[in-house]
Amino acid sequence: MTPLLSLSLRSIANRRLSALLTVVAVALSVSLLLGVERVRNDARDGFAQTVSGTDLIVGPRGGAVQLLLYSVFHIGHASNNVSWQSMQRVAALPQVKWLVPLSLGDSHRGMRVVGTTADFFRHYRHGEDRALAFAHGRPFAPAPEGLFEAVVGAEVAMRFGYSVGQRIVLSHGSLGGDGGPRFADHADKPFPIVGVLARSGTPVDRAVLVGLEGIEAIHVDWHGGAPIPGLTIGPEHVRKFDLSPKSVTAALVGLDSRIAVFRVQRQINTMDEEPLTAILPGATLQELWSLVGVAERALLAVSALVVVVGLAGLVAVVVASLGERRRELAILRALGASPPQVFVLLALESVLMSLAGIVLGLGLLYGAGALAAPGLAAGWGLELGLGWPSAGEWRLLVAVMAASLLASLVPAWRAYRYSLADGLTIRI
Known part of the structure; x- marks a missing residue:
């Protein structure tokens, strides 16, 4: 150990309380900076994997971000639906492995109702290729056995206290809710809950999932978005009707090989029978993040300012101690220490x-x-990485170290300027 290093350590130990407080301040600012950076990256990765394993999302002709918002995040509305015949044509393409239709437009106490098929539970993936898990119950059965069965997301179950076996009523429209605009209820056709999904941190947590035939069944006695006056068809008679879907809002599509994704996308976008839009969910999610990611960049800037404040505190503590250490520095000079060594x-x-x-x-x-990761994963679906610092985090650490080196020059320069005579002079 060099004499200067040994002397520095002994000097810090002699002022252990102020040094400890300074170290803690720097540590808190560094942990905040790295924590924000880690959460920012993990949140972006989780956002990009809200839907994974899906190669294409198909909907009516329109914007890619709009299609993603209403089909995956259940935000906004489609300009129009896609005919069932077009969905069958897409499903019949040679490269298409599976297709999961989605029918939106109804709600339950402000939560979106998603009409789909039982394949949704087999093919929907999120995060690192994780499937949906059930906290209680099972998926709804195919029609006609599961015509009026429903599966609710974790947040729906928690907010309204739902459990398997309870019956719920769907509402026409997608803006209704407690205290909000009310739409006509399909009270004559309640749905028993057969399954409650485990929390996934995706929009599925805030959804009620039913079969496509169930969506058709509750609208058998409706026309043009309103109930037909004087006509009521009970659930015991509705099974006699043809409940095949006439149209859907969008569809999730999986391919045999991702190499063919651009070719299939072009085939769907150029279909003559009906104008359709096929988007790549991963690319569109990144585009959407670029629009909504301003807040996380602002948070990173705030945490960087906290680091600056921590380093300013370090400089203030060292500079403040120089007045008490003038005699010490003067003795060092008298013993032969040069100004550069000081x-x-x-x-x-x-x-x-x-x-x-x-x-x-x-x-x-x-x-x-380590303490927060289980809660973030269970409550928000955010998988917090605990691995070795990433390249970006190492760059931040190097920047902090460089900033601390620059900050250290201030007290060092002040000490450099103290002369031997100034240190030994008795001030009155």
Whole structure:
């Protein structure tokens, strides 16, 4: 160990309380900066994997982001539906492995109702290719056995206290809810809950899933978006009707090989029978994130300012201690220490405290991450990574270290300018 390093460590130990507080301040700012960066990256990755394993999303002709919003996030409305014949033509393409239709437009107490097929539970993936899991119950059965069966998402079940066996009533329209605009209820055709999904952190948590035939069944005695006056067809008679879907809102499509995704996309977009739009969900999710990701960049900037404040506190503590250390520095000069050596001594002390703060900050980050990861995964579907720092995080650490080195020059320069006579002079 060099004499300057040994002297720096002994000087820090002599002022252990102020040094400890400074190290903790730097550690908290570093852990906040890295925590925001890690959550930002994990949130972006999770957002991009809201729907995974789906190669294409098909809907009516329109914008890619709009199609993604209403089909995956259940935000907004489709300009029009897609005929069932067009969905069958897409499903019949040689490269298409599976197709899961989605029918939107109804709601339950402000939550979206999604009409689909039992294949939805087999093919819908999120995150790292994770399938939907059931906390209780099972998927709804195909019609006619499961004509009026429903599966509710985790947030729906938690908010309204639902459990398997309860019966719910769907409402016509997608804006109704407690305290909001009311739409006509399909009260004559209730749906028993047969399954409650485990929390996934996706929009499925806020959805009620029923069969496509169930959506058709509740509208048998409706026409033009309103009930037919004087006509009521009960659930015991509705099974006699043809409940094949006439149209759907969109569809999730999986291919035999992802190599063919652009070719199939072009085939769907150029179909002559009906104008359709096929989008790549991953690319569109990244486009959407670029629109809504301003907040996370602002949060990163705020955390960087916190680091600056922490380093400013470090400089303030070291500079404030110089007044008490003038005699100490003068003795060092009298013993033969040159002004550059005094400069290096003070700079080394600041750098060592910064380095200790960075190491402690990393420890706080991993400790807090280990404690918070299960709750974030269960409550928000955010998979918080606890691996080795990424390249971006290493760059931030290098930037913090460089900033601390620059900050250390301030007290070092002040000490450099103290002369031997100034240190030994008795001030009255």
